[in-house]
Amino acid sequence: MTAFRSLARAQLLGWSRDRAAVFFTVLFPLLFLLLFGSLFKGASAPHITLLQNGPVVLFDSMTPDQRAQLNEEVTLVRDDDQADALEKVRNGDDDGLVSQGPDGRLVLRYSVADATRAATVQGVVNGIVQQANQDASHAPPTYVLQASQVEDLSTKPIQYLTPGLLGWAIATSGTFTAALTLVVWRKKFILRRLRLAPVRLPAVVAAPVAVTLLVALLQTAVFLGVATLPYYGLKLTGQWWIALPLVLSGSLAFMSIGLLVGSWAKTEQTATAAAQLIVLPMAFLSGSFFPLDSAPGWLKTISTVLPLHHLSTAMQNVLTRGGGWGDALPTIGGLLLFTAVLTLLAVRLFRWDDA
């Protein structure tokens, strides 16, 4: 036990002093989160600003309730200088200009420079008009359309990005730490030196594993801490903490990949390259950076055999979709099985020495 403790301590000290390792395992993925989180913020439902030119009965006669509801989708601004307002719409500052003609007809002018916004602004104004007509007729509607988005309402990009990028971060640090530790310890004769000390192999292996798990938890804490800031607005659902066992089993799975790489690779360079060649494509194919919803079918098929895909999906379920143990357990089991198989393989390839 003392052997394990002191080796783990040595590993942790060494890791914390390795600025590159700290940067690439914790800060680099976090930068991605900050960047993507800001870029895609609110991208799913563009907020519309609408200019009102002159009196428009429909808007002016709204009850405060109706107005509040309108404000959820649209910011309505009064601008009575028609030329100025038109110019604002033309250059994209605002999305539409509404005025009422003498015959009571509503006129909407918009720009098609941004197709999404053009469609949204038409939809919104049209909806208001329909509703007003409906209300004016005092008859119940014959047909009712209830539209709802398939990704439930909570799916803002941050809800998706957090588990995806966190999965990628854990995959990176697990694979790299295991592979590089093994190669460096072998090359620097630390393995050989440890073999001369009365320590048991499990303690030698457990120390870096424990440190990597600790780092994975640290990554999770930092990610969730940042993503739940009001600016990014991640909303965690009920049993979000089930993500922790998921993170741990995911970290183990990727360490086993790293062990395999480290058992095979002779130099740090080879190990780094091999680890990157495995993790980066896997991250893309698993949808860590972009949703695979619109990806071709064969790609989705590939992703189903990738551990990172399962890890990210399960984390997304428990973190943001109200999932529970039912979502997590099969994944945890699968990841642990994966770990066991790869570790066995790595043990077969393991060498204390280069020769």
Add this chain to the structure above:
Amino acid sequence: MTAAIAAEGLRKRYGDVQAVDGVDLEVKSGEFFGVLGPNGAGKTTTLEILEGLRKPDEGSARVLGLSPWPRNSALLPRIGVQLQASAFFERLTAREQIVTFGSLYGVGAARADAMLARVGLADSAGTAAEKLSGGQGQRLAIACALVHDPELLFLDEPTTGLDPQARRNLWDLLREINAEGRTVVLTTHYLDEAEILCDRVAVMDHGRILKTDPPATLVRELDAPTRLTVESGRLTADRARELLAGSGTRADVADDGVTLTIATRTPAPVLALLAEQDALRGLEVRGATLEDVFLQLTGREYRA
């Protein structure tokens, strides 16, 4: 008293290279034993077999009465090893290294600190191992090998890369360690080191031990001529030969323009003759050394 090390017929092959080719070895308890040999002689490989790092292809070894292979956890705490290439954890200070190694053996930090002070590294305790000088690194490796108070110490070229002062300091340390009753096995390229430190020396080449004896015996048995050198100029080589032949003294004479060298087994009459000729300026008399033993045994000029 049981032997600290007893090995018979050790052989180890790497592909085409027969690194160790039938080594028999017996090291007594408390002995300071040296293994001397040129690069690639098989010294490190022999040590690695004894330490339990490699399985010999053939032969058997007992270390402190135990078998080193397979990895023997009863033996490991009783031996200390300094590897030829030092093995340190990355980005840890000297103190953290030795404390870590110590704790692998259940040794506390106080003892680790004491060991660090003993090898003269107390001032460098906070320096990262990567930043230690070559000699400081060697001393740290030795401290790490000694931290758990082993009975038997293996040192693979401990003084390589040290300056003369550091080398002498390390010799003092090694002698103290040996005086405490610990058996020390050391490999070296330095003949003076072997001569000064070792009770017995094994001369090794091409994976075999050519001879094992105390350094003095090796030199004496060589029965090599004594070499007298004086400044050139007083006496020409031809004149010297003539005079020596006249007095019936057998000797080889050579002059390289700087020194006149006379090699003989009967130095007294030669000295008398040089004195007679008033040719004693810069006189040096040198008996055979391990260097000559090495040359004779391996057939190679010694290159450190």
